[in-house]
Amino acid sequence: MTTLTQQQTELIKHEIAQRGISHPDLGEDLLDHICTAVETEMAAGRDFNLAYQMVMSRFGKQELKQVEKKTRTLLNGQSIFYPNILQSFILLLVYIFFIFFSGFIISPIQKGAPDFFYEHIILIQAIQVCGALFLVILIARVMLKEENFTKVDIFPLRPFPPSIFPLILGILFLWLIWMEAVFTLIPLSESYQALIFHHLNFFKPLPAIVCIGILWPILSEILFRGIILKGLLRKYKPSGAIMCASIFYSVSLLNLYGVPSLFLMGLFSGWLFYRTHSLIPSIMVVIFAQLPGLLHIMLAKPQHINQLLIWKNLVGNDTLYYSLGVMSFMLTLFLIWRLKKILDKQQPIPQFSLE
Numbered sequence: 001m002t003t004l005t006q007q008q009t010e011l012i013k014h015e016i017a018q019r020g021i022s023h024p025d026l027g028e029d030l031l032d033h034i035c036t037a038v039e040t041e042m043a044a045g046r047d048f049n050l051a052y053q054m055v056m057s058r059f060g061k062q063e064l065k066q067v068e069k070k071t072r073t074l075l076n077g078q079s080i081f082y083p084n085i086l087q088s089f090i091l092l093l094v095y096i097f098f099i100f101f102s103g104f105i106i107s108p109i110q111k112g113a114p115d116f117f118y119e120h121i122i123l124i125q126a127i128q129v130c131g132a133l134f135l136v137i138l139i140a141r142v143m144l145k146e147e148n149f150t151k152v153d154i155f156p157l158r159p160f161p162p163s164i165f166p167l168i169l170g171i172l173f174l175w176l177i178w179m180e181a182v183f184t185l186i187p188l189s190e191s192y193q194a195l196i197f198h199h200l201n202f203f204k205p206l207p208a209i210v211c212i213g214i215l216w217p218i219l220s221e222i223l224f225r226g227i228i229l230k231g232l233l234r235k236y237k238p239s240g241a242i243m244c245a246s247i248f249y250s251v252s253l254l255n256l257y258g259v260p261s262l263f264l265m266g267l268f269s270g271w272l273f274y275r276t277h278s279l280i281p282s283i284m285v286v287i288f289a290q291l292p293g294l295l296h297i298m299l300a301k302p303q304h305i306n307q308l309l310i311w312k313n314l315v316g317n318d319t320l321y322y323s324l325g326v327m328s329f330m331l332t333l334f335l336i337w338r339l340k341k342i343l344d345k346q347q348p349i350p351q352f353s354l355e
Helices: 006-018 024-043 048-056 063-075 085-112 114-119 121-143 164-184 190-201 205-235 238-250 256-276 279-300 310-315 318-345
Strands: none
Touching: 006 024, 006 048, 024 048, 085 114, 085 121, 085 205, 085 238, 114 121, 121 190, 121 205, 164 256, 164 279, 164 310, 164 318, 205 238, 205 256, 205 279, 238 256, 256 279, 256 318, 310 318
């Protein structure tokens, strides 16, 4: 088959651009398709000019532009208009509104049956949070849906290297060590200590593991990574998008003491989502960050807040304890570096487009 020259290929490429095609992937696909068609016509005995005119005449003046419009519609989220910073902030406010609104609904239970309320306080609060997350996700699907879309892509599943799982587990194991050490440096108010003590007394394993250890991680990652972060990555630089989504995530539980740990967890899970284009690793991060603490409470049945400090109680000596915290933090950074190297070796995934 006759092969086009570089000059002829550039001529076709220029014509495609002139007809309004700006999407790089679509442009390359059309260039390859048109060049192949022209070469086929030339192999039949026609010269380049005649073959080129015959192939290009098959496309109307507006047809290629319509192809690009439909392609962008399919590529940009499959079915949903992903939110910018302002819209993400509004979603966060709606979530907080649902939290407070549900508090008014359950207040009669607290007043009418205080024993029942306090005995099931963990389950009730988990239902509040998970219910609010679910409602906001539904609102995002309904209110932010673009016209003519039918399928909402808020739970992306992409192939990613299985070798990252041991590294993620190692990072989370070390994370629990140095985050516990950091937690001991934060002065806790008496009211907050009393709240923790109350939760320990009325801890029920099954509702806590199902709601806090599994359901909340899935719903929170769908909202803050699958919708909010995905939208921000389409509009802003990755570092800013991940930072912004992590800030929203860190204040979502309305717990001042939990902001630092949630913010760092949001940074890590957001980076994983950006690098793998999958919610599975980020959901895994949150689940395995929650489960060890829940299992410790279930098995050890601690009666005091100090009994929650697993590594401090095991080590005993403060100097060794904080030295262990520093070493675990350094090892965490090393494993994150190794994780980055593994992801860098993988075949590149098409990145989120910047608008």
